[in-house]
Amino acid sequence: MPGCFDDDDMPELFPDDSPDFHRPDRQDDRLRARFAPPPPYDCDVPPSYPDPPLYEDLRALQGGSSGSGFSTHRTPVWDELLISSRDWLNSLRSNSTGRTATLASQCLDRIGQLPPDELLDCFSSQSALTTTLCLELLGDHWLRDEHILAGLEFVEQRLGPESRTVFMPPWHMLNLSMYRQRAAGPYNPSRPRLREPAIASGHADIVVLPALVHGNHWVIFYVDTRAATIRYADSLSPCGAPDAAMLSDLRWWLAGLLPDRNFNVVEHTSPRKG
Amino acid sequence: MSDNENDNVQPKNEDPAAPINIKVVTSQGEEVFFKIKRNTKLSKLQGAYASKVGKDVGSIRFLYDGNRLHEDDTPATLDMEEGDTIDVMVEQVGGTVL
Numbered sequence: 001m002p003g004c005f006d007d008d009d010m011p012e013l014f015p016d017d018s019p020d021f022h023r024p025d026r027q028d029d030r031l032r033a034r035f036a037p038p039p040p041y042d043c044d045v046p047p048s049y050p051d052p053p054l055y056e057d058l059r060a061l062q063g064g065s066s067g068s069g070f071s072t073h074r075t076p077v078w079d080e081l082l083i084s085s086r087d088w089l090n091s092l093r094s095n096s097t098g099r100t101a102t103l104a105s106q107c108l109d110r111i112g113q114l115p116p117d118e119l120l121d122c123f124s125s126q127s128a129l130t131t132t133l134c135l136e137l138l139g140d141h142w143l144r145d146e147h148i149l150a151g152l153e154f155v156e157q158r159l160g161p162e163s164r165t166v167f168m169p170p171w172h173m174l175n176l177s178m179y180r181q182r183a184a185g186p187y188n189p190s191r192p193r194l195r196e197p198a199i200a201s202g203h204a205d206i207v208v209l210p211a212l213v214h215g216n217h218w219v220i221f222y223v224d225t226r227a228a229t230i231r232y233a234d235s236l237s238p239c240g241a242p243d244a245a246m247l248s249d250l251r252w253w254l255a256g257l258l259p260d261r262n263f264n265v266v267e268h269t270s271p272r273k274g
Numbered sequence: 275m276s277d278n279e280n281d282n283v284q285p286k287n288e289d290p291a292a293p294i295n296i297k298v299v300t301s302q303g304e305e306v307f308f309k310i311k312r313n314t315k316l317s318k319l320q321g322a323y324a325s326k327v328g329k330d331v332g333s334i335r336f337l338y339d340g341n342r343l344h345e346d347d348t349p350a351t352l353d354m355e356e357g358d359t360i361d362v363m364v365e366q367v368g369g370t371v372l
Binding site: 125235 | 335359366
């Protein structure tokens with residue numbers, strides 16, 4: 001897939017040209033919440049996973065891992081998304097300087113011209129990222145698997161075609177559970193699935209696997225195929241261990257692809273909350 | 275694609291008008307079977323499945339070999355075989371409260 005992002009277009013994720021971001025006299029709660037340093041972690045306190053804003057349509061086929069007490073919300077309409085996106089961009093423009101502020105201004109100038117629900121062709125048809133989903137990202141909406149996959153594709157494009165890092169789609173861990181239920185023994189599909197040839201042939205040093213836990217929270221597994229290690233990162237529970245069933249499914253899959261290796265979990269500390 | 279079937283390879287039916295049986299399976303293991311011609315768009319199957327379960331087709335993910343199905347995919351373009359499985363799952367949403 002051709003890259004569609006130029007270096008000049010790249011905003012800084014945590015702009016270092018914006019010293020005002022953490023000033024206490026800045027009263028923009030949303031911006032502070034997004035960019036504030038994480039609080040110190042207390043591993044003795046169990047993490048609290050919030051109830052998700054489950055949209056009405058998403059009740060279909062909901063898996064058994066979901067939490068209870070869901071409330072249903074209608075899917076945000078375009079005009080509401082425009083308002084929340086403009087709020088965020090205005091906050092960003094007001095509270096930053098330099099290129100970040102310029103980019104926020106440019107986005108504000110152009111956002112009204114966006115057609116609703118149009119596919120962005122610089123992302124793959126797998127992520128199916130649309131203009132509507134982009135506006136969700138700018139607002140306060142939670143991340144759908146399209147957002148996660150598009151983010152991974154973005155990183156993949158930045159790493160370039162020679163990269164030896166493989167990103168699995170956000171539904172892969174759920175897929176593994178389904179594959180394992182069907183398989184009588186070791187992972188041995190009749191033909192290779194998505195990204196598996198690169199892993200099995202030793203052309204992937206790192207495999208990154210996002211996963212949804214508790215039906216509402218994204219975590220990530222980070223597999224180093226050369227060191228035969230698995231790292232797990234959960235921003236809400238940085239001291240926590242991965243879900244045992246997920247870890248078991250992941251090891252089952254890796255054993256099928258790389259049978260000469262025994263993968264061990266090694267400790268990972270999440271760098272920040274979010 | 276089925277798992278662990280390396281020793282059961284059957285000759286492929288290349289007649290585009292010949293129907294094959296496709297199984298749609300949820301993450302809870304519920305199965306729905308469809309008979310579909312090899313040159314018929316799988317979007318028709320997706321619509322039929324969504325209608326059967328009473329949900330919007332856009333809220334359901336249809337995956338074959340770990341890949342999301344596209345609008346124009348057919349059993350022939352995906353080289354699907356008799357008895358192949360399409361995995362179906364709900365869209366996943368995660369986040370935190372700001």
